[in-house]
Amino acid sequence: DGGITQSPKYLFRKEGQNVTLSCEQNLNHDAMYWYRQDPGQGLRLIYYSQIVNDFQKGDIAEGYSVSREKKESFPLTVTSAQKNPTAFYLCASSTRARGPPQHFGDGTRLSIL
Amino acid sequence: AQKVTQAQTEISVVEKEDVTLDCVYETRDTTYYLFWYKQPPSGELVFLIRRNSFDEQNEISGRYSWNFQKSTSSFNFTITASQVVDSAVYFCALSPTDSWGKLQFGAGTQVVVTP
Numbered sequence: 001d002g003g004i005t006q007s008p009k010y011l012f013r014k015e016g017q018n019v020t021l022s023c024e025q026n027l028n029h030d031a032m033y034w035y036r037q038d039p040g041q042g043l044r045l046i047y048y049s050q051i052v053n054d055f056q057k058g059d060i061a062e063g064y065s066v067s068r069e070k071k072e073s074f075p076l077t078v079t080s081a082q083k084n085p086t087a088f089y090l091c092a093s094s095t096r097a098r099g100p101p102q103h104f105g106d107g108t109r110l111s112i113l
Numbered sequence: 114a115q116k117v118t119q120a121q122t123e124i125s126v127v128e129k130e131d132v133t134l135d136c137v138y139e140t141r142d143t144t145y146y147l148f149w150y151k152q153p154p155s156g157e158l159v160f161l162i163r164r165n166s167f168d169e170q171n172e173i174s175g176r177y178s179w180n181f182q183k184s185t186s187s188f189n190f191t192i193t194a195s196q197v198v199d200s201a202v203y204f205c206a207l208s209p210t211d212s213w214g215k216l217q218f219g220a221g222t223q224v225v226v227t228p
Contacts, residue, residue: 040122042218045216088156100163104150107156
């Protein structure tokens, strides 16, 4: 079945450490997105990419970085510059024709040790 | 600037009751999309509906129905004859039609359906 796979499901970060969250899709979607969700809040966009080798900052990109070397993959790195990284991270995808995201992964929950 | 307001933080109902989730939005765009997503306890978001601002027809899909009223900037969602499986957080969202990266979510409404 086609879908979005996020890994790991749970991730712990030490102070000063960079960590990378994986997002893979086999839906052949052009666009991919990373969202952050904090308790009791809606999702906020970190980065999105509409085509390979291109991506744009979202509303809260500071302290995060991404790459889009392959259509299927859109990893998110949470750098040490992100001072409050504890959150639930969701990856999403969509086709160009259908606009904003309609498929989401199961999420990665990141915590600080 | 865009804004989506879901004033109801949590709604609790007994199974088989109807439940209506309110969504009010603000936008300066003349054309836009409105969305509803469901987030069950497992965490993943499930897309429920996308509505173009040109189309004000109400829509029904099984036990789900949506009432779009452009005059009041509202896009409300009703679950008829609720079931325990409907327990989830429901998000309303808004996006311009020309910028997918500008999808703005509301804070969500937690629906709790008890047997």
